[in-house]
Amino acid sequence: xxxxxxxxxxxxxxxxxVQVISNNIANLRTTxxxxxTVAFQDLIYDHQRRVGxxxxxxxxxxxxxxxxxxGVKTVGTPRSMTQGTLSQTxxxxxxxITGEGFFKVLMPxxxxxxxxxxxxxxxxxxxxxxxxxxxxQPTITIPQNASGITVNAQGQVSVTLPGSTTSxxxxxxxxxxxxxxxxxxxxxxxxxxxxxxxGPPQDGVANQDGLGSxxxxxxxxxxxxxxxxxxxxxxxxxxxxxxxxxxxxxxxMLQSTTALFR
Amino acid sequence: xxxxxxxxxxxxxxxxxxxxxxxxxxxxxxxNGFKADQQLFEEYLSSxxxxxxxxxxxxQVSYVQDRGTYRDFSQGSMQHTGNALDVSIAGDGFxxxxxxxxxxxxxxxxLHMNNIGQLVTAAGDxxxxxxxxxxxxxxxxxxxISPDGTVTVxxxxxxxxxxxxxxxxxxxxxxxxxxxxxxxxxxxxGGATPQQDTKSTVQQGYIEKSNVSAVGEMSKMVEVMRAYxxxxxxLQVQSDLRKNAIExxxxxxx
Numbered sequence: 210x211x212x213x214x215x216x217x218x219x220x221x222x223x224x225x226x227v228q229v230i231s232n233n234i235a236n237l238r239t240t241x242x243x244x245x246t247v248a249f250q251d252l253i254y255d256h257q258r259r260v261g262x263x264x265x266x267x268x269x270x271x272x273x274x275x276x277x278x279x280g281v282k283t284v285g286t287p288r289s290m291t292q293g294t295l296s297q298t299x300x301x302x303x304x305x306i307t308g309e310g311f312f313k314v315l316m317p318x319x320x321x322x323x324x325x326x327x328x329x330x331x332x333x334x335x336x337x338x339x340x341x342x343x344x345x346q347p348t349i350t351i352p353q354n355a356s357g358i359t360v361n362a363q364g365q366v367s368v369t370l371p372g373s374t375t376s377x378x379x380x381x382x383x384x385x386x387x388x389x390x391x392x393x394x395x396x397x398x399x400x401x402x403x404x405x406x407x408g409p410p411q412d413g414v415a416n417q418d419g420l421g422s423x424x425x426x427x428x429x430x431x432x433x434x435x436x437x438x439x440x441x442x443x444x445x446x447x448x449x450x451x452x453x454x455x456x457x458x459x460x461x462m463l464q465s466t467t468a469l470f471r
Numbered sequence: 472x473x474x475x476x477x478x479x480x481x482x483x484x485x486x487x488x489x490x491x492x493x494x495x496x497x498x499x500x501x502x503n504g505f506k507a508d509q510q511l512f513e514e515y516l517s518s519x520x521x522x523x524x525x526x527x528x529x530x531q532v533s534y535v536q537d538r539g540t541y542r543d544f545s546q547g548s549m550q551h552t553g554n555a556l557d558v559s560i561a562g563d564g565f566x567x568x569x570x571x572x573x574x575x576x577x578x579x580x581x582l583h584m585n586n587i588g589q590l591v592t593a594a595g596d597x598x599x600x601x602x603x604x605x606x607x608x609x610x611x612x613x614x615x616i617s618p619d620g621t622v623t624v625x626x627x628x629x630x631x632x633x634x635x636x637x638x639x640x641x642x643x644x645x646x647x648x649x650x651x652x653x654x655x656x657x658x659x660x661g662g663a664t665p666q667q668d669t670k671s672t673v674q675q676g677y678i679e680k681s682n683v684s685a686v687g688e689m690s691k692m693v694e695v696m697r698a699y700x701x702x703x704x705x706l707q708v709q710s711d712l713r714k715n716a717i718e719x720x721x722x723x724x725x
Contacts, residue, residue: 210487212494219498226501246552248581248593249502251495253653258539260650260660270661273511273539273647277488278495281502284593284654287583291553309612388609389584391556408586411609418627419612448500451685455494458696462490465703466483469710 211277212459218280219452222249225283226445233433234442241293241325241399242431244438245286252279290390293325293432295424301358302329302337305429308421310384313346313412314339314400321346323385323410325429326399337366337382341398349380362422364415382423384415474532479706481534485512486699488537493692496683504578504655505681506542507688513538544646547578547682549674555614556582556590559679562671564640565649567599568592568656574599575656576641576649576665580678590622590636594654600636607635616675638673641665 226247236242260274295305304327306312311323324339332338335351351358355368357376364382369375387393392406403410416422492508499505515534549559558580560566565576575596582598585591588607590598597604600622607614611624611633620638625631643649648663659665 211491212487215491215494215498219494219500222498223501247501248579249499249505250579250594250655251499251502251505251651251653254651256650260539260647262661271539272645273541274650275488275537276508276540276651277491278499278508278651278653280495280498287554287581287593289552289554388588388607388611389586391583392586405586408588408609419610419625444501447685448497451497451500451689452494454689455490455497455692458692459490459494461696462487462699465700469703469707 210459210463211279213456215278215280216452216455216459218252218282219455220449222247222281222283223445223449223452227442227449229286230438230442230445233438234435236431237433237435239326239399239431240328240428242433243288243290243293243325244431244433245288247283248285248287249281250284252282254278288391288393288395289432291432293429295427296430297427299426301360301425302331303327303426303428304329304360304382305424305427306384306415306421307424308419309390310386310413310415310420311390311401313383313385313410314343315346315348316343320402321410322396322400322402323387323393324398324400327423327428339398339400346383347380349382351379355379360423360425362416362424364423381414383412384420384423385410385412386420387411475709476706478532478534479702479709481515481536482702483699485510485535485537486695486702490692490695490699492540493688493695496688497685497692500681500683500685500688502579502655502681503581504547504679505683506544506547506578506651507681507683508540508651509543510540511538512536541647542649542651543682545682547679549677550680551676552678553676555616555675556584557676557678558582558616558638559674559677560640560671561674562668563642563646564668564671565642565657565665567639567641567665569597569599569604570656571596572652573658575652575658577655577657578679579655592655599639601639602636605636605638611635616673618672618674620673640668640671640673642668642671 229245229247233244254276258275262271264271314322328340329337337345337349354371357369359367365378366380367376367378388408393401394404413420489510496507515536516531568575581593590605610627613625615623622635623632626633648661649657650660652658
């Protein structure tokens with residue numbers, strides 16, 4: 210009975226849906242997290258009677274055919290790259306990007322990763338690093354005893370050195386954009402790597418060329434909307450139950466057939 | 472007497488297929504742009520199992536067969552996503568998609584960009600504009616899709632809009648000529664040609680959900696299940712009747 214298999218594809222799809230929703234909810238408080246959705250597509254159809262076929266010698270055309278679908282499949286878990294809200298922290302090295310772009314991070318193996326999580330710290334050498342300790346690009350070293358670290362909207366970092374009353378620019382943070390940021394691959398730690406689908410990274414200066422501006426002292430919150438995630442969760446759960454009901458209906462039908470002619 | 476068995480069988484086979492259709496609708500309850508299928512039945516008149524038993528005209532036996540599945544093209548509900556590349560169509564239109572197998576049509580507006588900046592479906596097939604695929608430049612941002620399908624962007628440091636194309640929205644004189652192909656795609660069949668749709672409007676940031684009515688499908692399922700069991704019971708009664716008759720008739724009185 211086809212219905213059994215069809216409903217099974219539906220249950221598998223909803224299970225995956227719940228998995229993605231639960232990951233969104235788990236990352237509700239993750240800085241710079243971008244939520245995912247699941248995109249489903251119907252499976253190919255068994256055209257038991259082809260629409261448009263000639264049904265008589267007089268040229269009668271069938272207005273409808275018999276198309277029996279085989280269920281559902283998951284085609285992707287696209288990431289919604291919408292802006293998250295900014296929350297004020299007051300820390301000098303907490304940065305957020307409003308608009309396009311990612312911070313570029315140098316990994317220990319020499320490759321680059323990209324993040325919207327601007328929870329930066331200073332390491333023992335005075336470099337601006339991510340929470341994992343990897344330097345933000347280009348590497349900016351804050352001199353010892355420097356005070357009054359300021360990062361402006363373009364990403365220029367300036368400090369006031371001891372004995373001076375004016376602040377000096379000591380570096381310029383880079384912001385990187387991708388033609389298709391939804392095509393970035395998440396690697397955990399709030400970071401992404403570029404893929405053939407995202408297109409090559411294009412480095413630029415914040416607040417210019419359509420890149421977003423940097424706000425100091427604030428962090429970008431996850432773009433997860435709890436209310437809509439909860440309603441999605443309920444919808445997924447009910448859809449799962451409905452598919453399970455179809456299986457039990459098919460089972461009952463088969464049972465009544467096998468019970469025949471005892 | 473065998474006619475009852477055959478009629479019952481014809482009904483059961485149709486019900487089984489109807490459950491397949493219901494199962495597919497339910498499985499796709501969360502599929503973007505999915506259109507529910509409904510089944511049509513018709514009476515199929517034929518001579519009885521033993522034609523010579525009914526020599527007179529007008530004694531044909533009525534079977535049932537499914538004549539077709541037709542698609543319910545009613546609008547699905549709109550879900551707000553806020554993604555710039557998500558579009559939903561209000562009206563009868565379809566988005567035109569270029570696939571390996573030729574031009575196809577879809578109502579699934581969950582669109583993406585590929586590595587060369589082309590507007591593509593979730594499966595990666597380019598979505599067609601009135602002048603071919605819509606391609607974005609690496610410096611484009613603030614993508615805007617107007618209700619008539621015109622795609623504009625802000626390019627680089629410019630503050631003026633640049634047009635990147637216009638979505639090709641098509642419809643069919645007879646929507647049933649749009650045959651489901653899987654992957655949320657429809658194909659034009661039976662000589663149908665899609666025509667430019669001027670009435671439909673596009674809404675950016677929204678996705679059209681499946682138009683499957685969960686309640687309707689569930690009640691249909693219960694109906695199918697009960698009808699199937701009923702026919703099974705009828706067949707059982709028929710079989711018992713025959714068995715009894717054979718036993719009674721073969722019972723030679725002592």
